[in-house]
Structures are given as C-alpha cells and as structure tokens.
Amino acid sequence: MPPKPNAKATAVTADSEATPTQRRDRLDAFRRRLTPHVVDTVLLEFYLRSNNWEVDAAHAEYLQDRTNHLELLRGQGNRDADDSEAQGLFNASIVPWNENPEQERRDAAYAFNERVRSATSNTQALSRTESSLWLNINHWDVGLALRNMTSVAGNPDGIRRTLGRRYDRMREELVPATKQSKKHGQDKTAEKEAEDKLQEQRDERLAEFINITGRPDWYSLLLFLQNRGYNLVQAVEDWYNTGVPPFDFVAKSVKPGTRVGLDGKALPKPDPEDCKPRQSLPKKKKVTVRSSDDDGSSPSPPPPSPAGSDSDPEDNFDDDRDKFLPGSSSGSSSSASPEPSSPSSKERERVQGYIIDDYVDAAKACAPNPRRYLLEYIAKGKYRSNLFEKRGDHWWAERGQVDPGADSGKVPFDWDVQKHINSLNAWWRQNRSRVADEKKRAASQKWSQEENDFLYALSQELLDELKQENPGKSEDDLLPLVIPTKTKDDWARRFNEKFVGQLLPGSSEPRRPRESAAMMTQRGRCKEIIEKFKVPEDKMYAAGRKKAEERRAEKDRAKGKGKAVDGNEDTDMSDVQSVSDASAGKGKGVAPPSPQSPTPPAASPSTMSVSRESSPIDWDSVNSAGHSVINDANVRVAAALVNAGMTPQDNDWAAALRDGLIQEIAQMTEDGGIVSVIRTAALRAIEEQYQGMINSNQPIAHPRGNKRAASEDETNDDGAPGPSIGPKRRRMSGGDDAEGS
Structure with a gap:
C-alpha cells in the first residue's frame, strides 16, 4: 500500500483557529465531493480534525483508507501497522461499505432502518422508500441523517412529515404529452403553457431521481420514470426492489445517454450486473484490527445479525404508505411546495430547468470541492451540463491539461485565493439563474397576526430559559435578547412546521417556508418585540414607514377625507401586522410554545384587532x-x-x-x-x-x-x-x- 500523503507544511487554518462556520463549510465540501458514495459525518469530522481541517489532505487520506478497507474485506491488500485506528473507525461506522455506490445506497437505507428499529426498541420502522428518501435529503450521509432524525424530525413520524411536504406531490401521475387530449376551446398559447408546466414537473422528478440513485446513465432513469407515469415515489420503491436496467438503445438526440464527469467527458454506462439489487440480506462486515498477537491480514467473520434479520429482509421494513403526510393530497402541490408565481406569456422566456446536486450557498475559500466546477441540470426532458473553464485564466492538471507555462498568463485554479473563488461563484450564479429562471421567484407573503404572535412567544420562551439558567440575573441583565445560530435554525423549523401549507386569514395562497433570516428581520420590525426584548429597531425601515404614512396622510387631506393615520396600520412596505398589547403584555398574555409541539400562543382573537389598510411606498x-x-x-x-x-x-x-x-x-x-x-x-x-x-x-x-x-x-x-x-x-x-x- 502506498504511503499516506502528508498534510501541507503550513495548514491554512489550524483546528484551534478554524471558526465554526469554516468547519461547517469544509465539512460540507468534504461530504459533497465524495458523491455518489455513502459517507458518515463522524468519520469525515475525524479526518478533518486529523488534518488541521485541510480538506484536500483529509480527502486524500480518507480515500486511501477506504480503498484499503474494501481490499481487506475481500481478503486482499496489505496491513499497515499504523492503520488500525482507521480500520477501527470504518468498522464502527454503520455504513455498509461497497465499491458499487448504487448498492451501497440500498444497503445504507437498510442499515439506517435497522438503527431506527433499534432506537425505538423494534416498535417503529421506516419503509424502503422512506429510508432512501431521508438519506437523500441528507446527502447520503448516515451520520447526518441520524443527527437530523433526532434534532429535526424527532422520530419516524417526523421523518414522514418532512418527506410528505417534499415528495407527496410527486406521486401524481403525469400523462405523457402524446396521450394528452386537447381541452375544448383551448388555444395554442394556453396549450403550450400547460405542456411547459407539465414538462417542468417531469424534469424536476427526473433530476431528483438522479440525485437519489446517483446513477450516471440518466437516460435509463428517464425510461424507468416514464414507464411509471413519472410517479417518483413508486420509482424509488421499484429501484430498491428490482433495480433500474441500463438502456439498450438511446436516441441520437440524447446521445450518449450518460452524464459527464469533472473533465467534461461522458461517463461510462454501468454494467447490467451492477444495477441489480443484492438478493441476500446486507450484513455489515468488519476488518480484524491488528493487535500485538496477530498480523490482522484476514477479515473477521460477520457480526451477529440484528434482531429480526433471520427472516426475510422485507420483514424489517415498514410497509409503504399511499402518502407520507397524513391528510395530505398526493395529487396537489399547493400545500407541499407551492409553484412560483408565473409571469405573463410575454415575459416567459424559457421552460424552467432543474439542477442536479444543487448547492444553496456559494463556494468558500479553503473549502475545495471540484464538483463545483460542473453544473448539471435537466431541461425539456434532456440532460445538459456546463463546465467551469475560464480558458484565458486557468488550467487544470486533473483534466489532463499540460502546464502552458508562465508566458501564457494562466495559473492553476487555487481554492485558497479569494479572487478565484469569486470567479467561480459568479459563473455558478449566472448559469444557475439561467437554468432555474430565478426571475420567476414568487412574491413575498405578508406576515400575519398569528405569525407575529408565534414569533413573540418564541422570544418569550428563550427569555424564560435564560432566566432559569441565570437565576442571579434580572430580566434587564439578559436584554437585549440575542438569538444563537442554533436557536435560529430551530425557530425556523418550528415556525415552518406550524405554518407552511396553511391558508392564513387575509392570504389567498398557502404559506410558504420562511428562513431564519426573515424571522430575525421581522423582530426588528415588530414594535412589541422591540420594546419587550430590547431588539434593535430597523431605523431605515422605520423611517421609510413613517414617511410613507406622512405621504398617505397628505394625500388624504388633499382629497378632503381628513382621515387620520393609525400608527398601527399595515403598509405595503412593511408586510407586518402589529401584535396586540395583550400578546406583548407583561409576558402573561402568551404562553411559550412547547418545543415538542410548535403551537402558537393562546390569545383571544378579539384582542388582536389589525387594520389592513395599506399605503404607497416612498421609492x-x-x-x-x-x-x-x-x-x-x-x-x-x-x-x-x-x-x-x-x-x-x-x-x-x-x-x-x-x-x-x-x-x-x-x-x-x-x-x-x-x-x-x-x-x-x-x-x-x-x-x-x-x-x-x-x-x-x-x-x-x-x-x-x-x-x-x-x-x-x-x-x-x-x-x-x-x-x-x-x-x-x-x-x-x-x-x-x-x-x-
């Protein structure tokens, strides 16, 4: 076995110097660059800490140890005297290591379900589909999936609620365009718009199916989905049970039918045997860790079978349900993922595409992830890709390119140089905007009375907790109320669990998710929260609102209405509705919501009078x-x-x-x-x-x-x-x- 690569002589940021945000960014980059294989956060964090949080060094060492572990499981490879710690870590992980990433994902779904059964004393279990989709949401990181099951979902039912909001709408069968009948009296423009919307739904499900399976042959997945009416949930269940056979024939318009790699070249089609699920029950095999008495060259026998594993594998999974979210309509997407507001036909330039393995944030310096160079997406039923090249500025040895020399002015792309990262982010943002057609983003939704009450109660709950933790301090000593990052995320989760999909008073569409940043902004807008919890007021917002009210009053006087302006009235600029004095109170009018049940505070509707009259904004x-x-x-x-x-x-x-x-x-x-x-x-x-x-x-x-x-x-x-x-x-x-x- 070749020697392990040494870490760089001067690490960019040592463990003690890396901030929590930097560690999070580097862990995410490490996780995503290992796609499509299953990973374990616990292992990734160990390798990052061992390499001073330097991603490239951690990645190289991890791949070497993983390869050696797989060879030892087959009775091959060489035992390194210093390798026992690494092999012990791979043994301890619940990941059922496999060279075939597709089978590794199926085995990981089984192993995760076994862990759920163990955690609930065999009283609860997930189905094959539920386990697979939950891992997909967590980027096929079993450690992260376990953490989020505890901290976010809470239990298997919480997992199903999360899956329901995202996937229940994807059960609806989408009739192929060739089988659709034209509606009576429908003009060609309306017909095309209807077909475009239908195609967008097909593209979204195909992109998600590629994410779930990790397969390179996207055309095989397309045919598999078509045969099931684009019912994504059914396709995932069948993928687990029977597998997706590779395509035999591909149309000229979509050749070669496979995705491209980081070098921009088409990936090979998988072997048909690798696409078939294993017929036996997956069992975690371990490598014997070398001790002073043996040479550790042979793998250990399989560990004892988990409870219930002597029976047929199907007995360990729960049955698949008609829908994940009880009471939801699988044929409607309004409550789970509302469609963005559609522009007029003149504004509509393209059918929206859907990105494969998307990123929600920008690339970060010192968090190298070469997969950022490749943007893959599905649009109009076909796979497409864009590769970051910058031919005039950079060259890449990993793509087989030869150093053009100093006279060329080209330099290798350096993840430690912020200028290079800015260039990559600009390229990604521009291409992503074109693909996702981001100008179709839905308009904002006004904050309702119930939402403001809930936000107030969350603040009161945190203040009460701080009082219990600091009995020697007065309330004034604990103010202004500062919200930790972890608490912000928890608030956003509880807030969205309560309101997403609900049709609140005064609203004409179901409530969409709000981010934690929006909640923090809202705290500085709400007068009662500002006064009670000493939250810094957004002075620019307050000044704009005051001027808007003055302009409205001036217009009213000019019209002879003599209408006085109520300081509590809502404006188009604020999107805020005031919380009543009863809810602001002295901490008595609102009971803090339980962490286990995100229920809004109890308050009398009669005490929450809100004027909904709006005023123009001083642009x-x-x-x-x-x-x-x-x-x-x-x-x-x-x-x-x-x-x-x-x-x-x-x-x-x-x-x-x-x-x-x-x-x-x-x-x-x-x-x-x-x-x-x-x-x-x-x-x-x-x-x-x-x-x-x-x-x-x-x-x-x-x-x-x-x-x-x-x-x-x-x-x-x-x-x-x-x-x-x-x-x-x-x-x-x-x-x-x-x-x-």
Whole structure:
C-alpha cells in the first residue's frame, strides 16, 4: 500500500483557529465531493480534525483508507501497522461499505432502518422508500441523517412529515404529452403553457431521481420514470426492489445517454450486473484490527445479525404508505411546495430547468470541492451540463491539461485565493439563474397576526430559559435578547412546521417556508418585540414607514377625507401586522410554545384587532437608502479585495467587487441590518454599478444610476441572499462569467 500523503507544511487554518462556520463549510465540501458514495459525518469530522481541517489532505487520506478497507474485506491488500485506528473507525461506522455506490445506497437505507428499529426498541420502522428518501435529503450521509432524525424530525413520524411536504406531490401521475387530449376551446398559447408546466414537473422528478440513485446513465432513469407515469415515489420503491436496467438503445438526440464527469467527458454506462439489487440480506462486515498477537491480514467473520434479520429482509421494513403526510393530497402541490408565481406569456422566456446536486450557498475559500466546477441540470426532458473553464485564466492538471507555462498568463485554479473563488461563484450564479429562471421567484407573503404572535412567544420562551439558567440575573441583565445560530435554525423549523401549507386569514395562497433570516428581520420590525426584548429597531425601515404614512396622510387631506393615520396600520412596505398589547403584555398574555409541539400562543382573537389598510411606498427614499448602503459597502469590500492581492486594474475587479457586495448585503440582511425592500434596491444598485464599470472600464464607480421604482413583486421578505428578483441579463459575449456556459 502506498504511503499516506502528508498534510501541507503550513495548514491554512489550524483546528484551534478554524471558526465554526469554516468547519461547517469544509465539512460540507468534504461530504459533497465524495458523491455518489455513502459517507458518515463522524468519520469525515475525524479526518478533518486529523488534518488541521485541510480538506484536500483529509480527502486524500480518507480515500486511501477506504480503498484499503474494501481490499481487506475481500481478503486482499496489505496491513499497515499504523492503520488500525482507521480500520477501527470504518468498522464502527454503520455504513455498509461497497465499491458499487448504487448498492451501497440500498444497503445504507437498510442499515439506517435497522438503527431506527433499534432506537425505538423494534416498535417503529421506516419503509424502503422512506429510508432512501431521508438519506437523500441528507446527502447520503448516515451520520447526518441520524443527527437530523433526532434534532429535526424527532422520530419516524417526523421523518414522514418532512418527506410528505417534499415528495407527496410527486406521486401524481403525469400523462405523457402524446396521450394528452386537447381541452375544448383551448388555444395554442394556453396549450403550450400547460405542456411547459407539465414538462417542468417531469424534469424536476427526473433530476431528483438522479440525485437519489446517483446513477450516471440518466437516460435509463428517464425510461424507468416514464414507464411509471413519472410517479417518483413508486420509482424509488421499484429501484430498491428490482433495480433500474441500463438502456439498450438511446436516441441520437440524447446521445450518449450518460452524464459527464469533472473533465467534461461522458461517463461510462454501468454494467447490467451492477444495477441489480443484492438478493441476500446486507450484513455489515468488519476488518480484524491488528493487535500485538496477530498480523490482522484476514477479515473477521460477520457480526451477529440484528434482531429480526433471520427472516426475510422485507420483514424489517415498514410497509409503504399511499402518502407520507397524513391528510395530505398526493395529487396537489399547493400545500407541499407551492409553484412560483408565473409571469405573463410575454415575459416567459424559457421552460424552467432543474439542477442536479444543487448547492444553496456559494463556494468558500479553503473549502475545495471540484464538483463545483460542473453544473448539471435537466431541461425539456434532456440532460445538459456546463463546465467551469475560464480558458484565458486557468488550467487544470486533473483534466489532463499540460502546464502552458508562465508566458501564457494562466495559473492553476487555487481554492485558497479569494479572487478565484469569486470567479467561480459568479459563473455558478449566472448559469444557475439561467437554468432555474430565478426571475420567476414568487412574491413575498405578508406576515400575519398569528405569525407575529408565534414569533413573540418564541422570544418569550428563550427569555424564560435564560432566566432559569441565570437565576442571579434580572430580566434587564439578559436584554437585549440575542438569538444563537442554533436557536435560529430551530425557530425556523418550528415556525415552518406550524405554518407552511396553511391558508392564513387575509392570504389567498398557502404559506410558504420562511428562513431564519426573515424571522430575525421581522423582530426588528415588530414594535412589541422591540420594546419587550430590547431588539434593535430597523431605523431605515422605520423611517421609510413613517414617511410613507406622512405621504398617505397628505394625500388624504388633499382629497378632503381628513382621515387620520393609525400608527398601527399595515403598509405595503412593511408586510407586518402589529401584535396586540395583550400578546406583548407583561409576558402573561402568551404562553411559550412547547418545543415538542410548535403551537402558537393562546390569545383571544378579539384582542388582536389589525387594520389592513395599506399605503404607497416612498421609492425615492428606498432607492436612496439602497445607494447609501452600497456606497458604504464599496469601501469595505474594495479594501478586502486589495488585501487579497487584487487591484482595480485587474480584469476580474468588477466581477469580484460585485460578488463581494452581494455577500455583504446578504450578511447585512441575515443580521437584520437592512430590510428586504432596501436589500432589493441595494442589489439593483450593485448591478447598475457593475454595468457602469464594464461599459466605462472604470475601476470603481459608485452607484449613481437612474432610480427605478421597484414593483411590489420585487419586494421579498424571505430573507434569502442572492441576486435581485429581476436581474439584468448580461450578454453571453464579452463577459468572463459567461465563459464555459
């Protein structure tokens, strides 16, 4: 066995120096680059700690130990005297290691279900489909799946509720286009829109099926889904039981029928034998860890069978249900994953595509993950891919490219250089926006009275806990109330479990999920929460609201109505409805919700009078505030880029500055520093500045472009960082971001 690679002489960040956020980012990069194999968070964390949280070194050592473990299980390989710790860790993991990733995933689903049965004293179990889908949600990380079963789902029923919200709508059979009958009186435009929407649903299910199986032959999965009317849940159950045979024939339009690798070349079609599920009960085999009395060259016998494993494997799984979420309608998607609001036919430019193995956040420096170079997606029933290349700037030895020499001006892509990361993120963001057609993002939803009451009660609950933990401190000593990151995530989970899919008073559509950042922003908007828990008020929001109310009062006086403005009235800008004095109270009007049952506080509806009259927004003030925010952020981001070795004369300066500003705005939004309407204006100002720099070739140009009033559809209260809702689309030619797309 070749010697293990040594870690770099100077680690980027030692274990003691890495922040919790950096560790999380590196763990996620480590996990995702091991796709499609099953992993275990416990093992990954061990290898990262052993290598000073340096991902490349941890990855190389992990792959070597995993390969050696598989060889030893087959009675091959060489025993390294210093390898006993690694083999002991692989033995201890519940992952049933297998060279075939597809079978490894099936075995992992079985092993995870066995762990669920053990944790519930054999009183509860998951079905094959439930176990497989839960692992897929957790990126096929059994350690993460176990943690989330405890901390997020709570129990098997909690897992089913999560799966129901995501997958129950994908049970509905989608009739193939060739079998659809044209509705009477339906014009061609409406017919095409209906077919486009149907195709989007097919594409979404195919992309998800690829994620679940990890197979390279996407065309085989497409045929498998078609034969089942695109019922994804049924397809997953059949995949586990019978397998998906590889395709025999592929149409010219989709050749070669397989996905591409990180080098941009087509992957080979799997062997038919590797696609067949094992017929015997999967059992965890272990390698004998070397001791002072033996050479450890032979594998140990299989461990004792778990309870119930002497019977047929089907007996260990629960039966599949008609739907995961009790009381839900499998044929409707409104309660589980509402469709984004559709633009008019003139605005609709393309059928939305669905990304395979998507990422919700940007790539991070010192968290290398070569899979970020490849963006795969399904659109219009076909597999497509874009590869990050930047031919004029970088070269890749792992793609078989030869060093072009110093005179070429090309350098290897370096994950430790922020400039390179910014370039990658710009490319990913632009391509992702095109694929997902992000301008179709749904409009924001107003905060209801019930939601505000629930947010108030969560704050009161946290304050009560702090009082119990700190009996010597007064309430004033514990204020202002600061929310830990872990608590934010827990609040978002409980909040969404309570409200997602509900049709709340005053709303015409079911409630969509809200992010923790949106909840933190809302705390600074609600007067009662600000006063009770000493939460910093969002002054820009308050000033904008005050001016909007003054303008409304002035218009009312001009019309002769003489209508007084109620300070508690809702505005289009705020999307907030006031919590009553009874709920704010002295901590007596609202009982904190139980952590086990996210129920809103009990309060009398009669005490929660809310005026729903709205007023116009002063968009001049909003845009001015957005430009002011960017002017201040320009100084900070530009200084950071200079410290990173960039200069305003660099070709990528404009793109790097834009990316840094977007990240700055996202962080300010998450911290509650700006409200969503200001964020929208700021993002628009960033785009105007970027366009101005590109057109004028100026190193820095503060955003002084023409102000454009945003429509109500452009405001967003979801708190999600990212590009503006209606970003200006740059031309493919002439931009570094477009290369490789």
